[in-house]
Amino acid sequence: MSLLVTGSIGIDTVVTPFGKSENCIGGSAVYFSMAASFFTPVRFVGVIGDDCPFDLAKVFAGRNVDLAGLEVRGGSKTFRWKGSYQGDMSQAITDCLELNVLSEHPPVVPEQFRDSEFVFLANTHPTLQIQLLEQLKSPKFVVADTMNCWIDRQTDELKRLLGKINVLILNEGEAKMLTKNDNLAVAADELRKLGPKFVVIKKGADGSMLAGENEFFMLPGFPTKEVKDPTGAGDAFAGAFMGYLASVGKTDAKFMRTAIAYGTVTASLVIEGFSMSSISAVGKTVIDARLAQLRKMTEF
Amino acid sequence: MSLLVTGSIGIDTVVTPFGKSENCIGGSAVYFSMAASFFTPVRFVGVIGDDCPFDLAKVFAGRNVDLAGLEVRGGSKTFRWKGSYQGDMSQAITDCLELNVLSEHPPVVPEQFRDSEFVFLANTHPTLQIQLLEQLKSPKFVVADTMNCWIDRQTDELKRLLGKINVLILNEGEAKMLTKNDNLAVAADELRKLGPKFVVIKKGADGSMLAGENEFFMLPGFPTKEVKDPTGAGDAFAGAFMGYLASVGKTDAKFMRTAIAYGTVTASLVIEGFSMSSISAVGKTVIDARLAQLRKMTEF
Numbered sequence: 303m304s305l306l307v308t309g310s311i312g313i314d315t316v317v318t319p320f321g322k323s324e325n326c327i328g329g330s331a332v333y334f335s336m337a338a339s340f341f342t343p344v345r346f347v348g349v350i351g352d353d354c355p356f357d358l359a360k361v362f363a364g365r366n367v368d369l370a371g372l373e374v375r376g377g378s379k380t381f382r383w384k385g386s387y388q389g390d391m392s393q394a395i396t397d398c399l400e401l402n403v404l405s406e407h408p409p410v411v412p413e414q415f416r417d418s419e420f421v422f423l424a425n426t427h428p429t430l431q432i433q434l435l436e437q438l439k440s441p442k443f444v445v446a447d448t449m450n451c452w453i454d455r456q457t458d459e460l461k462r463l464l465g466k467i468n469v470l471i472l473n474e475g476e477a478k479m480l481t482k483n484d485n486l487a488v489a490a491d492e493l494r495k496l497g498p499k500f501v502v503i504k505k506g507a508d509g510s511m512l513a514g515e516n517e518f519f520m521l522p523g524f525p526t527k528e529v530k531d532p533t534g535a536g537d538a539f540a541g542a543f544m545g546y547l548a549s550v551g552k553t554d555a556k557f558m559r560t561a562i563a564y565g566t567v568t569a570s571l572v573i574e575g576f577s578m579s580s581i582s583a584v585g586k587t588v589i590d591a592r593l594a595q596l597r598k599m600t601e602f
Numbered sequence: 603m604s605l606l607v608t609g610s611i612g613i614d615t616v617v618t619p620f621g622k623s624e625n626c627i628g629g630s631a632v633y634f635s636m637a638a639s640f641f642t643p644v645r646f647v648g649v650i651g652d653d654c655p656f657d658l659a660k661v662f663a664g665r666n667v668d669l670a671g672l673e674v675r676g677g678s679k680t681f682r683w684k685g686s687y688q689g690d691m692s693q694a695i696t697d698c699l700e701l702n703v704l705s706e707h708p709p710v711v712p713e714q715f716r717d718s719e720f721v722f723l724a725n726t727h728p729t730l731q732i733q734l735l736e737q738l739k740s741p742k743f744v745v746a747d748t749m750n751c752w753i754d755r756q757t758d759e760l761k762r763l764l765g766k767i768n769v770l771i772l773n774e775g776e777a778k779m780l781t782k783n784d785n786l787a788v789a790a791d792e793l794r795k796l797g798p799k800f801v802v803i804k805k806g807a808d809g810s811m812l813a814g815e816n817e818f819f820m821l822p823g824f825p826t827k828e829v830k831d832p833t834g835a836g837d838a839f840a841g842a843f844m845g846y847l848a849s850v851g852k853t854d855a856k857f858m859r860t861a862i863a864y865g866t867v868t869a870s871l872v873i874e875g876f877s878m879s880s881i882s883a884v885g886k887t888v889i890d891a892r893l894a895q896l897r898k899m900t901e902f
Contacts, residue, residue: 390784484690486807487825507786508808509822518899520822522809525787559902599818600900602859 303442305548306415307334308347308371308434309424309537310381310404313355316576317386317397320530326577327356328383330424330447333534336578337541337568338422339365340586342549345418347371347434349409351378351402361578370412378403391532392506393475404430411437420548422540423467425449428459435466443553445469447540453480464497468553471502471540486511487518500555502543502562504536512562517555521562524570524596531576535569538581542568542589567592603742605848606715607634608647608671608734609724609837610681610704613655616876617686617697620830626877627656628683630724630747633834636878637841637868638722639665640886642849645718647671647734649709651678651702661878670712678703691832692806693775704730711737720848722840723767725749728759735766743853745769747840753780764797768853771802771840786811787818800855802843802862804836812862817855821862824870824896831876835869838881842868842889867892 314328331348338344343366346358350372358369384398408430416439423431423446431446444467452460453476460480464470470493478484481492486503490513493501500514507529509522543565547553567589574580614628631648638644643666646658650672658669684698708730716739723731723746731746744767752760753776760780764770770793778784781792786803790813793801800814809822843865847853867889874880 390778478690485827485829487827505808508805509820511822511825518825519902520809520825520899521902522811522820522822525811525818525820527785527787529785563902597902599820602819602821602863602897 303419303548303551304345304417305338305342305420305422305544306345306347306371306411306418306438307331307338307422307424307541307544308409308411309334309422309426311348311350311354311358312381312383314382314533314577315384316531316533318391318531319388321576323531323576325355327361328533328577329381330426330537332358332361332578333537333572334422334424334541334544335362335367336365336581337538337572338545338548339367340568340589341542341545341564342366343368344545345371345415347409347411347415349373349375349378349403351380352376354380371409371415373409375403375406378406385533387532390507391529394532408433419443420544421445422544423447424537424540428452428456428463431463432459432466443468443547445471445540445544447471447536448476450476450479461496464493467498469500469502470498471504471543473504473506473536477501477503487513500558504539506532510539510562510566512555512558514555519555519559519562521559521566521596522600524567524592525599526570526574529573532573533577535573538572539565539569541565563593563596564589567596603719603848603851604645604717605638605642605720605722605844606645606647606671606711606718606738607631607638607722607724607841607844608709608711609634609722609726611648611650611654611658612681612683614682614833614877615684616831616833618691618831619688621876623831623876625655627661628833628877629681630726630837632658632661632878633837633872634722634724634841634844635662635667636665636881637838637872638845638848639667640868640889641842641845641864642666643668644845645671645715647709647711647715649673649675649678649703651680652676654680671709671715673709675703675706678706685833687832690807691829694832708733719743720844721745722844723747724837724840728752728756728763731763732759732766743768743847745771745840745844747771747836748776750776750779761796764793767798769800769802770798771804771843773804773806773836777801777803787813800858804839806832810839810862810866812855812858814855819855819859819862821859821866821896822900824867824892825899826870826873829873832873833877835873838872839865839869841865863893863896864889867896
């Protein structure tokens, strides 16, 4: 089934205890597409300024990512993020955020993308997420991500978005913040009451969970001994999750479980190097090998 | 196989967001024995003062716990702990600790217990743990627990203990503290270098992991929607872990995985009520039913 993603493209500067990566490529839609492209063709929608130093066609060379939805907006500046991680690197600290082109109107979804069936609305302002979704004809399976600043400042818009999606993916802290409940099993129930039939809660190194009316699944994180840069792990998780589901054309819980396992191992590859370095160096066989390892490490 | 436990018996006062439980029965050996007795007979070794208000024979009535190793020491006072939990209740705050009889010489292991094959040294001063272990003839499988205050203050003695045991069970924070490493997979490797062939790291609601030379197993926590009092969860985890292994008389990794799953679900029952209230109200069928649920919730 066709898979469309819309989200950010960024110029990232990241500092971790293991080093620094300056002005490297980042952004939710980029990490997502890299991960999803292991499984299925990706339709990419995003916007950069005319200052963007990256050639996305080169970034995705040899991968099945259709950049027809990439807008280079004259006179605008590309989104920039400077962040750092300390200690166990479970939390990103935003040192500097320049929304730039992301604070303007959303990019246009090209005509040939409007029949997309699987859609991922990567983290951005919930109003933009809704506006992008409204450009599509009849999406069958819509998944969205969000983050703390929208939960804080755009609660009503976010709740409006939640009524329009099938699955919400968010992290542990965001789930607790949005529901004001510290028990994740209860928080998942509360989130489902707001609209999405399924909720995926990511817990970093501690894994993730999937909750639905008759479904509850938990999976530990893949134990990576060399964590260099956690940036993009969540977007790569979503990319593999959606890429796998679109590739099999299924959305029932059984397939979502496998999709979460693929998300987990793909994210584990991203964090082993700065920016895209580790994920862009491997093939699907490495991902499949980790999936088999994860299965072996969790069976009892 | 015979199972011996030695650890504390306490008078606990616990405050959680769900209420308060004053002067109730607690202590590592008590929670351990309650959990282990679902699986196998337990040989109990511990000491109380003559002020202890609890009749342990009544506490364990109808359960297979042999109290021949319970010493009531005249003129001494029973161990007391006052603690509280806040927020997600993942950390106990010790408000008051009176070691009392635990700061004196250890109890004597009765002659008829000295041939015990499976031994659990519940958390206490590592010197006491070694002295208790030395009273046994030829234990086959020795597992020990520890906690932050001994890691801090008795590092050398603790390291001496680690050379004498087969499995170390400890929690995430303790593993990081003892190894000065924030990556749990690496911390587990470091801990094994200190002696134990296997290490079990407990992560509270986030589950647990087992690491050995050719073994790596991870299991999420059981999703309990009603957490009232986490006290004793770790000891009950260890009790079910050891109780199951002693009942099957096996210690290879495959059985340790099942033992960890039993530990997980038994601990989930303990935290649903204050003190022993919930765990003492259920039968083995409830534990087995949760094990089946946990298996279903983690398969992919």
